[in-house]
Amino acid sequence: AQSVTQPDIHITVSEGASLELRCNYSYGATPYLFWYVQSPGQGLQLLLKYFSGDTLVQGIKGFEAEFKRSQSSFNLRKPSVHWSDAAEYFCAVGNNNNDMRFGAGTRLTVKP
Amino acid sequence: NAGVTQTPKFRVLKTGQSMTLLCAQDMNHEYMYWYRQDPGMGLRLIHYSVGEGTTAKGEVPDGYNVSRLKKQNFLLGLESAAPSQTSVYFCASSRTGGGEKLFFGSGTQLSVL
Numbered sequence: 001a002q003s004v005t006q007p008d009i010h011i012t013v014s015e016g017a018s019l020e021l022r023c024n025y026s027y028g029a030t031p032y033l034f035w036y037v038q039s040p041g042q043g044l045q046l047l048l049k050y051f052s053g054d055t056l057v058q059g060i061k062g063f064e065a066e067f068k069r070s071q072s073s074f075n076l077r078k079p080s081v082h083w084s085d086a087a088e089y090f091c092a093v094g095n096n097n098n099d100m101r102f103g104a105g106t107r108l109t110v111k112p
Numbered sequence: 113n114a115g116v117t118q119t120p121k122f123r124v125l126k127t128g129q130s131m132t133l134l135c136a137q138d139m140n141h142e143y144m145y146w147y148r149q150d151p152g153m154g155l156r157l158i159h160y161s162v163g164e165g166t167t168a169k170g171e172v173p174d175g176y177n178v179s180r181l182k183k184q185n186f187l188l189g190l191e192s193a194a195p196s197q198t199s200v201y202f203c204a205s206s207r208t209g210g211g212e213k214l215f216f217g218s219g220t221q222l223s224v225l
Contacts, residue, residue: 001171009152032211043116043202043216044155051211090154096210099170100145102155 002027002093006103013081014111021076021106023091032094033074035065038105039087047089050074061085086110114138118203118217125193125224133188133220135203143206144186145170145214146178148199155202161186162209193224 005024013019025031032051036044048059055067065076074091088107094100116137125131135144142163147155157170161180175197177189186205190197201220206212 004154006154034213036214041218043204043218044214045216046213049211049213094209094211099157099160100214101157101171102147104152104154 001099002031002095002101004091004093004101004103006089006091006106008106009104010107010109012109012111015083016080019076019078019081019085019108021089021091021108023074023076023103024072025074025091025093026072027093027095029095033065033067034092034094034100035059035063035074035076036090036092036102037061037087038090044090047076081108081110083110083112116203116205116215116217118201118220120220121218122221123223125190125222127194127224129193130189130191131193131222132190133201133203133222135186135188135205135217136184137186137205137215138184139205139207139215140183141205141207141215142183143209143212144180145204145206146176146186146188147202147204148172148197149202149219150199158188158201195224198222198224 003026034049035047050057088105091103145160146158159178164183203217204214
């Protein structure tokens, strides 16, 4: 079965600084890849997804992610972080049945 | 515009008790899912359904049962609750499979004492 690793449990960045959250996946075929965000006490909201085409994917709230097949990675980036971006971020990989597997998550803290 | 609704939002059980969590979606989605979220482990898929009357096991199905008698509802049952089932449970739905966006409910906090 597919799996996802998010190496960073917790990241702290200053407001206005750039952000990169790492995600590595394992899957035998071309994966469906996702980034979701979870605010405290809430369900998950989709930021962006990739399943074919351009390897640089744009999402909501100014986020983007790049699919690198050679590195089995799908890192999430944002050029300038806002205080409202503080949340937990989950990378996920899916198959044709939408059997979605999530990473353990990265908690983002934004310093003023 | 309700989306995905989970009931109840909070529940405390004693070991050995049973309960059912209800998930309802009003988007006419074919696929529905139950996840549990535990600290440091992300979300793990318990069971899912690809259509009315169908269910399938996910990553951690033991101790849970599910039913999808109506397209809009997906029930998660715990027949004999154990402390290891203390978790936050999320229901989700998607229009179809194969890379479709998941819509999540707001979660159910379950404690088993």
